[in-house]
Amino acid sequence: MIVQPHLTPKFIDEFDIIFQNGHILPLTIDKEAGDTIDFPEGAKVAHIHQAPRPSPTDPDIMRPAEDMDIYISHILYIVHRTREVLPPTPEQQEAFKLIYKLHPTIQ
Numbered sequence: 001m002i003v004q005p006h007l008t009p010k011f012i013d014e015f016d017i018i019f020q021n022g023h024i025l026p027l028t029i030d031k032e033a034g035d036t037i038d039f040p041e042g043a044k045v046a047h048i049h050q051a052p053r054p055s056p057t058d059p060d061i062m063r064p065a066e067d068m069d070i071y072i073s074h075i076l077y078i079v080h081r082t083r084e085v086l087p088p089t090p091e092q093q094e095a096f097k098l099i100y101k102l103h104p105t106i107q
Contacts (some may be wrong), residue, residue, distance in 0.1 A: 009084045013037070016079040017070065023071075041074070046070045058100060059093070 013029040015037065026049065029035040032052030047070040055061040088096070 007086045007089065009086050012083055012085055014081045014083060018076045018078070019074050020076045021074075044072055046072055046075075058095065 010030070010032055014033070015029065017025040017027065019025070023052045027037070027050075029037050029050075030053075031047075033053060034049075036047070036049045038047045040047075046069070047101050048066075048070065050068075051067045052062050078105045
């Protein structure tokens with residue numbers, strides 16, 4: 001029998017910002033990691049901050065923090081979702097690292 005440790009789910013916010021020219025900017029906001037998104041009432045600019053996070057292709061490398069300002073007048077509409085996600089188990093993390101290291105040799 002395989003016993004899995006209890007994994008605590010977390011909630012993330014996903015935004016699809018659709019601009020007037022049809023461009024879509026997908027954003028994932030993880031408030032627990034320090035990400036913020038702010039649409040001040042009456043302001044002309046939305047402020048988005050994404051905290052440093054592991055690279056999606058190599059979890060040992062950290063991506064730097066990013067700050068964005070978006071003019072609200074350029075936005076056509078915004079789609080917002082909240083998702084519940086489970087962090088990977090230690091075994092899954094090790095398997096991902098192994099696959100990443102083997103990637104150049106796999107045909």
